[in-house]
Amino acid sequence: MGILTNILLSPFLGPIWGTRWTLDKVDRVVREELTDDTPIKEDLMKLQMQLEMGEIDDAEYVRREAEIMQRLREVREWRERYGMSTSGGPVRVADSDETE
Amino acid sequence: MSAESAAAAAEPTPVNGKYVYCIIRNDRSREFGEIGIGSASRVYTVSHKDLAAVISDTPIVIYDPTRENVLAHEFVNETVMREFTLIPMSFGTVFRSENDVLALLKSTYQAFTDVLDKMQDKIEFGLKILWDRDRVVAAIERDNDEIRRLKDEITRNAASSTYFARMQLGRLVEAAMEEASNRYVTDIHEQLKDVSVASRSNKVIGDRMILNAAFLVDRKDEKAFDERVKAISLQYEDLLTFKYTGPWPPYNFVNIKLKLEKAT
Numbered sequence: 001m002g003i004l005t006n007i008l009l010s011p012f013l014g015p016i017w018g019t020r021w022t023l024d025k026v027d028r029v030v031r032e033e034l035t036d037d038t039p040i041k042e043d044l045m046k047l048q049m050q051l052e053m054g055e056i057d058d059a060e061y062v063r064r065e066a067e068i069m070q071r072l073r074e075v076r077e078w079r080e081r082y083g084m085s086t087s088g089g090p091v092r093v094a095d096s097d098e099t100e
Numbered sequence: 101m102s103a104e105s106a107a108a109a110a111e112p113t114p115v116n117g118k119y120v121y122c123i124i125r126n127d128r129s130r131e132f133g134e135i136g137i138g139s140a141s142r143v144y145t146v147s148h149k150d151l152a153a154v155i156s157d158t159p160i161v162i163y164d165p166t167r168e169n170v171l172a173h174e175f176v177n178e179t180v181m182r183e184f185t186l187i188p189m190s191f192g193t194v195f196r197s198e199n200d201v202l203a204l205l206k207s208t209y210q211a212f213t214d215v216l217d218k219m220q221d222k223i224e225f226g227l228k229i230l231w232d233r234d235r236v237v238a239a240i241e242r243d244n245d246e247i248r249r250l251k252d253e254i255t256r257n258a259a260s261s262t263y264f265a266r267m268q269l270g271r272l273v274e275a276a277m278e279e280a281s282n283r284y285v286t287d288i289h290e291q292l293k294d295v296s297v298a299s300r301s302n303k304v305i306g307d308r309m310i311l312n313a314a315f316l317v318d319r320k321d322e323k324a325f326d327e328r329v330k331a332i333s334l335q336y337e338d339l340l341t342f343k344y345t346g347p348w349p350p351y352n353f354v355n356i357k358l359k360l361e362k363a364t
Contacts, residue, residue, distance in 0.1 A: 044165070045305045052343065053230075061167075069164040076162070089162040090117065090194045 034078040040071045117160040118146075118153075118195045121176045122349065123205070123212050124184040126152040132179050137163060137172040143179075146198055148205035151212055154180050155201060163192045177349045185220050187212060188349040215354055221319040222297060224353065225346035227329065229288070229311040231281070235339050240276045247272050281310045284340065289313075291332055295325040300352045310340075314352035322347065 047068065051061045079086050119137055127150045132143040136156030145152040154176065163169050173191050180186055195201045205212070241248055250269050288311065289299065298316040305312060317325045333342040 042303075042305070048167070049228075049305050049309075065166060069166060072164065073162075087190060087192065089192060090160045090196060091200075 031078075031082060035075060035082060035084055037072055037075045040068060040075060044068050044072075115141075115157050115159050116197065117158045118155045118198055118201050119158040119163075120189045120193050120195060120201060120204075121154045121156075121173060122180055122186040122188045123216070124152050124154060124180060124186045125150055125213075125216050126184065130154075132176065135172070135176055135179060137169055137176070143176055146201055146205075148202055149209065151205050151209060151216075153201050153205060154186075155195075155198075158194055160194060160196060163194070165191055174348075181223070181347070181349055185216055185222070186349050187215055187219065187354050188351050219350050219354065222316050222350055222353070223319055223322065223347035224350045225315045225317055225325065225329075225344065226348065227288075227311065227313050227315065227345075228305075228309060228343040229284070230308040230341045230343070231284075231310050231339060232341070233277075233308070236277060236280060237273060239339060240273060240280060244272075244276055247276060284336065285311050288332055292325070292328055295321050295328050298353060302352070314348075316350060316353045317347075 044065070047056075047061060047064055050056045051058070056064075076086050076089075121143070124145070126145060127147055129147065130145045130152070132154065134140050134142050136143050136158070138156075138158055138161075141156045141158070143154060143156045145154055147153075156176075170191060177186060177188055195204070241251060247269065250265065250272065254265055254269060292299070292315060296315040296317050300314045300316075302312045302314065304310065315325070329342070329344050333340070333344070336342075
């Protein structure tokens with residue numbers, strides 16, 4: 001019965017499986033992209049290095065730092081939306097209820 | 101609404117959060133001056149037994165790691181470090197209340213104590229080394245016979261020299277540069293070994309950097325380490341640029357995973 005169902009319905013089910021698999025994969029890639037702050041932190045370190053080496057001036061640094069902060073905030077928001085951990089920000093100690 | 105947008109909307113924000121800079125061993129209350137992050141609020145301690153957290157009052161906000169904020173965080177730790185061995189907290193850690201800070205000290209008392217014992221009188225130095233590509237290439241061409249010969253040949257027969265010969269020269273130079281970079285880095289690590297306790301190499305930043313390392317140094321060896329770095333930078337002064345910073349709290353050598361939950 002199972003095999004027969006599969007064969008009978010295969011033209012119909014096939015593409016759906018395919019689509020779902022692709023969407024899952026796209027979703028995962030997009031999620032990784034949205035929630036990874038490593039490249040942004042690297043950009044920030046590069047920017048600090050450029051200032052330190054005198055390749056950019058202070059005004060340029062401040063302008064580009066603001067852009068990077070904006071990108072970091074966006075990643076943080078996505079991480080919160082996906083229920084992932086974030087660095088810094090308000091925290092509480094786990095199981096600390098008895099002290100309150 | 102997130103805490104941050106609440107602050108941005110300029111609504112009156114309660115200042116009952118606690119920003120935590122570091123953990124030290126101290127059983128009396130201490131003041132470190134009005135140098136806190138955000139609005140230069142007073143920096144003080146809360147203690148549990150012989151452990152203390154160095155904190156300042158803050159609204160419950162998310163601090164962006166801007167230069168200004170990071171410097172404020174580091175400045176407090178530098179100030180505390182003059183007198184105490186400390187465990188630095190990650191930048192931006194805000195607790196909802198003093199009770200939460202005390203709960204942290206209580207629940208991780210043993211772990212903090214162990215780390216403080218290990219880090220007693222240890223300081224960190226940062227060493228970033230950048231090279232001047234042109235100078236290194238020049239040095240390589242001077243010292244490497246095969247490369248020098250091939251280059252002379254290409255220059256002499258500019259018209260007839262093949263694409264292949266140029267490709268080969270490029271490959272040889274690349275390989276020689278990688279070899280040189282490894283040689284410099286190994287030599288520098290070797291020379292700093294007996295004046296440091298441990299070292300850690302971080303990812304290099306940008307394409308000019310060949311070393312981005314942190315060294316853990318005993319306070320009694322601070323001067324020796326310092327002099328050694330200066331001697332090495334003189335030795336390589338024609339080829340390499342040294343960016344030497346510190347003393348820092350042991351940011352790269354303390355790794356405590358705190359069991360923290362997001363405050364809601």
